[in-house]
Amino acid sequence: MNEIRPQLAFRPPLGRRRIAPAVRWAGGFILLCIVVVASFLSITDWNFARHRIAAIASSKLNRAVSIEGNLSAHLLSSEPNVQIEGVKIGNPEWIAKNEEANEFASIEKIVVAVNLGELFRGHLVLENLEIDNPKVAV
Numbered sequence: 001m002n003e004i005r006p007q008l009a010f011r012p013p014l015g016r017r018r019i020a021p022a023v024r025w026a027g028g029f030i031l032l033c034i035v036v037v038a039s040f041l042s043i044t045d046w047n048f049a050r051h052r053i054a055a056i057a058s059s060k061l062n063r064a065v066s067i068e069g070n071l072s073a074h075l076l077s078s079e080p081n082v083q084i085e086g087v088k089i090g091n092p093e094w095i096a097k098n099e100e101a102n103e104f105a106s107i108e109k110i111v112v113a114v115n116l117g118e119l120f121r122g123h124l125v126l127e128n129l130e131i132d133n134p135k136v137a138v
Contacts, residue, residue: 038075038076039076041073041075042073042074042075042076046071046072046073046082047070047071049071050067050071051067053067053071053084054066054067061089062092063089063090063091063092063104064088064089064090064102065087065088065089065090066087066088066090067084067085067086067087067088068085068086068087068088069084069085069086069087069109070083070084070085070086071083071084071085077116078115078116078117079113079114079115079116079127079128080113080114080116081111081112081113081114081128082111082112083109083110083111084109084110084111085108085109085110086106086107086108086109087105087106087107087110088103088105088106088107089103089104089105089106089107090102090103090104091103091104091137092104103137104136104137105134105135105136105137106134106135107131107132107133107134107135108132108133108134109130109131109132109133110129110130110131110132111128111129111130111132112126112128112129112130113126113127113128113129114126114127115127
């Protein structure tokens, strides 16, 4: 007697499966949103954030921090970077009350560049860190 086997549906290997149109549209939309936001952030004048960044640094260092120069960011590259000019770091309150010098350090310019690929993997890797003309009162 001949055995009749049911015909199995052909399934391509995992790497060759077609992506559903809805998934492609959703992925394209997400990619478009990322490009629009990155473009907007790259043409934005970052000086609006100087006081907020200085306030965050002040709270972390427990010292007065001010940014008196320009703040710029270049985000649309494989190594996005941020440039901060005119950074001043004050002495702690207990020293500032006792001495005339209120400034612990001043830095003319700081440039920080990160590796974008590693940042997407959850690792912060600095590709470049430049500190120009630092002055520290010891």
